[in-house]
Each structure stands twice: as C-alpha cells, then as structure tokens.
Amino acid sequence: MLNSLFRRPCLAIGCLLVAGLSTVSISQVAAQDLGIRQNPANAPIVRDVQVVFKGAATMDEARVKSQMATRVGQPFLDETVERDIRTLYATGAVENLDIQAQNVAGGVRVVVSITGRGAIGDIHFMGNTVFDADKLRREIKVKVGDPVDEIKLASAQSDIREMYEKKGYADVAVSYESTPSSREGFTAVVFKVDEGARGLIHDIRFEGLTCVKERTVKAKLKSKEKTFWRIWGKAGKLNNQELQEDVRTVEQAMQDRGHVYAKVVEVRREPVGSKSVDIIFVCVEGEKYDVDSVQVQGNTVFTTEELIPGISVEPNFPYSGSDVRADER
Secondary structure, three states: OOOOEEOOOOOOOOOOOOOOOOOOOOOOOOHHHHOOOOOHHHOOEEEEEEEEEOOOOOOOHHHHHHOOOOOOOOEOOHHHHHHHHHHHHHOOOEEEEEEEEEEEOOEEEEEEEEEEOOEEEEEEEEOOOOOOHHHHHHHOOOOOOOEOOHHHHHHHHHHHHHHHHHOOOOOOEEEEEEEEOOOOOEEEEEEEEEOOOOOEEEEEEEEOOOOOOHHHHHOOOOOOOOOOOOOOOOOOEOOHHHHHHHHHHHHHHHHOOOOOOOEEEEEEEEEEOOOEEEEEEEEEOOOOOEEOOOOOOOOOOOOHHHHHHHOOOOOOOEOOHHHHHHHHO
16 A cells, blocks of 8 residues: 555646846935935036045045046036945945035035045954964955955955864854054954854764665765865865755655655754764654656647656655656756
8 A cells, every 4th residue: 555645746847037126225315404406407516526534544535536426517416426425435445424515606515524444453353262363364365554345354254264164163153343443543353253163073863764774865965974084175074054955965865765745853963072073964754655646748749658658757656856857857
C-alpha cells in the first residue's frame, strides 16, 4: 500500500514577468521656509551665491559651487535646491547644511552655510582581541588625514568583518561611529567589534534523519569538519551564509525521498572546547508520499506515448521534486 495518494500535477511551463517599482524618499525642503516659488516663470533670479563655513573644518569654495546646480543668473527653484542638498551631503565632507535665500535688488542672494566634517584625526578600535589595532589599521583603506567618507568607512567595516570570518569568527559584528576629535576641526572614527564565538567545525550531525544516509547528505554540504588536511582557507570554518544554503540542501535531500514537507527546524551549535563547535541539523521528515500516477495533459505537438519515455518520474516510487523539475526541463 502507498503511504498516501499524491497525484503529480500536469507539467506546465509558464513565464511571468513582474515589473517592480521602487520609490525613493528624500528629505524635502519646505518651500515656504526658503521663500522659493514653484513656478519657474515667476521664480526670482539668483544674483549671488555665497558659501559660509561654520567651525574649523572648511572645503574649497570653488569646489562647493561647482557641485551645485544653483547658479548666478538661473531661477531659484526648490527642486534645484533639493538636488544641491543631496549632492553636497553625498560628498561625505558635510556634517550640516543650510541654504537660505535673501532678497536683493533684481532677485535673491543664496547663502550656503556648511559645517564640514573635516578630516579623520583619529582611528580607534574597541572589542578587538584577535587582531590588534595596528593590524586593523594597516588592513583597512581608511587612513588618518583622509576626508570623512561614509562609503569608505562602510567598506572598512566590511573589510574588518571579512578578516574575522576568514579566521572562523562567523558571528562577528562590526559597527562604527564618528565623533568630534580632541583636535579641533577633526573627526574621530571608532570601529566597534563584537567578535562572537570562533566557529571551527568539529563535527556535523543530524537528528531525526532516517530516510537518507548521513554521509550522503554530508557529502553535499558546503560546511565541512575541520581536519588536518583542511588547515588553510575557509574549509572547516563556520560560515553563516553557507550554513543557510546547507539547510536547504538537507531539506531537499529529504524531500527527494518522498518526504515532501520535510524541514530543518533547528541548527544547533554545541561548543567543543574554546575554539570549535558541533553543528547539529534537527530534521522533521513528516509523512512520505509516493507517486500514484503520471499524466501528461495539454500536449499537441508530441503525443503522450512520445513524451512518457523521456519522463523519469514513475508511479509507486517516492515523489522527488528534483526529478519532477528535471522532467519539466
């Protein structure tokens, strides 16, 4: 007797294209606060542009003006000001920015007040024990004296995380913050490291797995136990992304044995000493389904008799999603 009746659906191949629309929200500048008129035909003409720096940090005034779309002789428009604000903040050198319009004869004077972020005066690290501060400073591309650039700081954050992951610290978390330096006009950057536990894989085990041999599944996993022939590289070191892929691999192995709704409900990490962990995949196989019948519907170019010999799924055998997908192809 079959454990359960599972009818394979007819094979149909379709294509659905979905166009996704994304919206970008930006900080809006209130027109009434800036005295901006919406109609370009009635907008006041820019007669002068002044750049005022607040604090010790300054930028090249000509560079600031060259990056702005607000120019002398052009209408003073809210959308132009909004674009200028985004552009100037994107340089990473601006801490605060204010653009005001002052009425003058024949138009307006535009006053751009900028509080610069200045250069990086200090780079500090907190929570690091695996690598000392000097090692981290050498490896990241951000240096003392560089302008404060959020993109480069985020890249340095990623570089530090990668260094730890290569050492087997898969749970490492890295963040950073910028604060005023003790040196006037400079910024101090502090990278905070939460090293987590080191993840050398001592053993990989399974609970609740009966439908397929453990060694068959382990051979398909990206995660591997640390052995003497896996001394170098990432092999034998816990990687969260690979572990997530391994969960799907284990589930697929069970599902291909007819356990259509099999799941990995938990992945435990059991410490082994101070440096290693055992990985345990906790499986729930669920009910097993066999194929009751195989049918082909909707075919007009080829007859059913012509198609059936090329289909590997057969009645009275465990249902395998991988085989069904192969037959569809």
